[in-house]
Amino acid sequence: MPCRTWSTSAPTESQMxxxxxxxxxxxxxxxxxxxLISSADFALVIRIGGGGVKHDxxxxxxxxxxx
Numbered sequence: 019m020p021c022r023t024w025s026t027s028a029p030t031e032s033q034m035x036x037x038x039x040x041x042x043x044x045x046x047x048x049x050x051x052x053x054l055i056s057s058a059d060f061a062l063v064i065r066i067g068g069g070g071v072k073h074d075x076x077x078x079x080x081x082x083x084x085x
Contacts, residue, residue, distance in 0.1 A: 029037070
């Protein structure tokens with residue numbers, strides 16, 4: 019009888035920790051992927067626009083025509 023219930027038992031603590039870690043890695047990977055895509059898009063805008071980048075000191079940047 020124990021063999022039948024083993025496959026349907028609740029996950030052990032180590033399995034729950036492993037699952038939580040896998041979820042955390044998945045979320046971090048998606049966030050990093052979004053960051054890379056955003057960075058690539060920003061670089062593409064700069065190349066196509068041919069302008070410079072002005073930083074306002076608050077961590078944001080504006081793309082404009084260089085002169």
